[in-house]
Amino acid sequence: MTYQLTAVALILLLLSGCQSFSADDHREAIEQAQAQLPAWQSQNDSAQTATELSQLLSDPQLDQLIAASQAANPSLQQTLLSLQIAYAQQQLTRGDRLPSVDLGLATSDGEDGSSNSAELSVSWELDLWRKLADADSAAKMDLASNEASWQQAQDLLVANVMRGYLNYAQQQQLVVLEQQRLQLLQSNEAVILERYRVGLGDLEALDNAKTSTATTQATIALYQQQLANSIRTLQQLTGDSELSVAGTSTYPHVSQPLATLPIQDLSRRPDLQAAYFNTQSAYYSSKVAYKSMLPSISLQAALTDSANSMQDALFTSPAWSLLGQLTAPLYQGGQLKAQAEIAELESAQSYWAYREILLAAVLEVDEAIDNERNLSAQIAHLDTAVRSATRSSDSYLKKYRQGLVDIVDLLSVQQQQFDVESQQIQATYNHLVNRIDLGLALGLGVNQ
Structure with a gap:
């Protein structure tokens, strides 16, 4: 008996030493990933006061489209169901830490009469090494990651609806502009044709006018097709194939999001949150894999009795028993060690995935801010160009009516x-x- 206890103690010592060495060796990389979060997680209170994504664009019709998409978008509803499944899976992991209670009832008939037996058993695994607690923590991190993914799905959906609505407004304005161009070209073509009939113009000018008219008609057809496609895109996003959108002749106003403190604002990004929680889940999973090589102790208590009637079997002087069981893995062909190594590598992989997403987030902010500056300058120049082109067109029209310029020059202007x-x-x-x-x-988004 002394020899058996000594052997068990030796096995526990060796396995504990292996687990401690592997976990300590891996923890440095995990702590680096953990160190990435506090800088932005601690800013959550201030990030919640930022402008929501849906508030960037003020338009009653768009608000209705956003509400419809959140209620009936098929992809978003699938993501919501995935989140609900994650909640249920987390409950499964939590149940492993709690005792299990089973009730068994049996009835048999024989020559000596009927016999009834009942057994009530309670079993519980002692979490000496906090393996079950680590598994529960990993499940909680998975759930938090799914919640962040759900938030990201909502943010992307609202952003796509806003983009789709702006595209619809763009295509409608382009159609109106080309129709105005077509009316002017058709009017000019009629004037050129009349001048040609009376011998004041040439055939080349008439052909050029017809070419411009036909080209504009083709452009209108293209823009009308793109306008119809933009409506279908909104129908798909809102999950309503019968959706109709009222016409708009101008763009809705879009305010510029505050970008003075991008590091604080990045705390709201759900993709960064999901990536961080994935690193934590992988970290706890690696701890569970190492602790699977340690012994486990389980307790089982049972109440049993048998009698002629089921009532006596349940309530009359039952016998009780208590069983303690120690299980230690000795040799499984290196499978447990391989699983621990795989879990450790997956944890390191999730850490680098987080670093990749963090780098991409910073670059996205830099790119969007650069685009904001360049596009603002481009629009300012185009505003100047439009005013100059309008004055030039009016001037050429007056000169043409006075016979000072040719019709070709007027059409070009x-x-x-x-x-x-x-x-x-x-x-x-x-x-x-x-x-x-x-x-x-x-990191601007919408409320859940």
């Missing part, structure tokens, strides 16, 4: 005016979309 206005519409769209991208990059 008018085309230039419409081209610049078209560039202005598209640049404004890119500018407003970049405001949304900047809000996402800084």
Whole structure:
């Protein structure tokens, strides 16, 4: 008996030494990942006071589209169900730390009459090494990661609805602009045709006018197709195939998100939160893998009795028993050690995945801020160009009516005016979309 106790003690000592060495050797990399969070997690209170993503763009129709998408978007609803599944899975892991109670009832008939037996047993595994606690912590981190992914899905959906609505406004403005261009070209073509009939113009000018008219008609058809596609995109995002969107002749106002403290604002980014929680889950999972090589102790208590009637078997002087069991893995072909090494490598892998997402987040902010500056300058130049082109077009029209310039020169100036206005519409769209991208990059989102 003394020899057996000594052998068990020796095994416990060796396994404890192996576990401590592996965990300490790996903990340095995990602590580096943990050190990334406090700088931005501690800013959560201030981040919650930031402007929401949905508040960047003020438009009643857009608010209705966002509400419809949050209620009926198929992809978002699937993400919500995945979150609910994660909640249920976390309950499974929590149950491993609690005692289990089983009740067994049996009835048999024989020559000596009927016999009834009942057994009530309670079993519980002692969490000496906190292996079950670490498994529960890993499950909690997985749940937190799923919650962050759910938040990210909501943020991306709202951002896509806002982008889709801006694209719809852009395409509608381009259609209106090209229709105005077409009316002017058709009017000019009629004038050129009339002058040609009376011998005041040439066939080349008439062909150029017809070419411009046909090209504009083709452009209108293209923009109308893109307008229909933008409506279908909104229908898909809102989950409503019968959705209709009222026309809009201007862009809604989009405010610029505050970007003075991007490090604080990044604390709201759900992709960073999910990546961090993944590192924590992998860390606890690696601890569970190492502790699986340690012995486990379980206790079981049972109440048993048998009698002629089921009532007597349940309530009349039952016999009780208490069983303690020690289980220690001795040799499994190196599987436990391999599983621990795999868990350790996966933990290190999650750490580098977090670093990658963190770097991408910082670069996204830098890119969006650079785009904001460049697009603002581009729009300012285009505003100047539109005003100059409008004055030039009016001047050429007066000179043409006075016979001072040719019709070809007038058409060229008018085309230039419409081209610049078209560039202005598209640049404004890119500018407003970049405001949304900047809000996402800084961590602006929507309330759950």
